[in-house]
Amino acid sequence: MAAAHPNDRLGFLLSFRGELTGARIRAAVAVTGLHPRHAMTLMQLAPGATSQRELAATMEIDPSQLVAVLNELESAGLCERRRDPADRRRHIVEITPAGKEALGHIDQAVSEAERELFGNLTEAEQELLRGLLDRVVVDRAAHECGE
Amino acid sequence: MAAAHPNDRLGFLLSFRGELTGARIRAAVAVTGLHPRHAMTLMQLAPGATSQRELAATMEIDPSQLVAVLNELESAGLCERRRDPADRRRHIVEITPAGKEALGHIDQAVSEAERELFGNLTEAEQELLRGLLDRVVVDRAAHECGE
DNA sequence: TATTGTTATACTCTATAACTATA
DNA sequence: TATAGTTATAGAGTATAACAATA
Numbered sequence: 001m002a003a004a005h006p007n008d009r010l011g012f013l014l015s016f017r018g019e020l021t022g023a024r025i026r027a028a029v030a031v032t033g034l035h036p037r038h039a040m041t042l043m044q045l046a047p048g049a050t051s052q053r054e055l056a057a058t059m060e061i062d063p064s065q066l067v068a069v070l071n072e073l074e075s076a077g078l079c080e081r082r083r084d085p086a087d088r089r090r091h092i093v094e095i096t097p098a099g100k101e102a103l104g105h106i107d108q109a110v111s112e113a114e115r116e117l118f119g120n121l122t123e124a125e126q127e128l129l130r131g132l133l134d135r136v137v138v139d140r141a142a143h144e145c146g147e
Numbered sequence: 148m149a150a151a152h153p154n155d156r157l158g159f160l161l162s163f164r165g166e167l168t169g170a171r172i173r174a175a176v177a178v179t180g181l182h183p184r185h186a187m188t189l190m191q192l193a194p195g196a197t198s199q200r201e202l203a204a205t206m207e208i209d210p211s212q213l214v215a216v217l218n219e220l221e222s223a224g225l226c227e228r229r230r231d232p233a234d235r236r237r238h239i240v241e242i243t244p245a246g247k248e249a250l251g252h253i254d255q256a257v258s259e260a261e262r263e264l265f266g267n268l269t270e271a272e273q274e275l276l277r278g279l280l281d282r283v284v285v286d287r288a289a290h291e292c293g294e
Numbered sequence: 295t296a297t298t299g300t301t302a303t304a305c306t307c308t309a310t311a312a313c314t315a316t317a
Numbered sequence: 318t319a320t321a322g323t324t325a326t327a328g329a330g331t332a333t334a335a336c337a338a339t340a
Contacts, residue, residue, distance in 0.1 A: 199299065
């Protein structure tokens with residue numbers, strides 16, 4: 001009957017730790033001079049060229065929001081857009097060598113942040129944590145559609 | 148050397164699961180008709196009366212943002228403000244019986260969300276997860292001050 | 295002069311709809 | 318008519334500074 005304080009609840013603990021972890025990673029990325037959304041976009045571009053629509057779907061953001069991000073990445077020389085000859089409506093987006101280099105810096109910064117975040121845990125414990133987190137049910141579709 | 152995809156990194160996993168967990172809890176709270184920030188405020192008011200300044204410090208929000216939240220809670224009859232006779236600058240904020248009742252509904256909604264989120268984990272695994280999360284280093288002061 | 299609460303303002307983020315060019 | 322990308326606009330959220338009352 002007594003109302004549980006937020007800090008006593010596993011859901012809040014996970015939510016808050018997740019938020020602080022995200023903040024720590026964003027702070028680490030900022031040191032590279034890139035905004036977190038640019039870093040995220042470069043990471044998503046790493047596997048290979050895609051269209052903006054595909055990219056937006058993968059990142060779960062609206063295509064219209066992606067435009068400014070790609071404009072900025074492109075004018076910084078970190079990615080390139082070119083028309084798809086097969087369908088001139090589409091843009092093929094690709095990371096540049098400079099973009100890959102920036103991605104290397106981002107990777108280092110994130111790794112450093114993770115070493116700090118999870119330094120109190122052994123390798124085995126980190127894998128345990130990963131396994132447990134993977135089993136948390138986060139069925140976005142089931143509860144956010146009705147908003 | 149190959150850049151790690153976000154999904155392969157424990158830091159991103161924790162950050163994303165935390166975010167989705169928070170979204171799930173917020174969606175659950177919304178069913179009670181209260182905005183998440185009102186629910187959070189009621190939870191913080193449960194232990195006992197405080198001043199707005201104390202409350203803002205506990206919730207780590209700016210006192211000026213708290214004003215509107217308390218206005219809304221108060222006009223909904225869920226909390227009360229009165230001047231502190233000992234220091235007339237201060238407002239003593241206290242949850243009302245109606246607020247405690249609302250808190251009960253919030254508690255139920257959050258518990259239901261947690262049952263769903265962590266239903267794949269045994270009680271022991273949930274405690275294990277709690278223990279691991281508690282050992283993640285999230286020293287906010289060290290990295291967010293310089294922003 | 296410092297502190298508590300309040301109001302006002304501006305800035306970021308995000309969501310949405312309208313527009314173009316191609317199909 | 319539908320789709321890919323773009324632009325424009327509005328809303329929520331948040332951060333900051335100035336203000337009134339009290340100490």
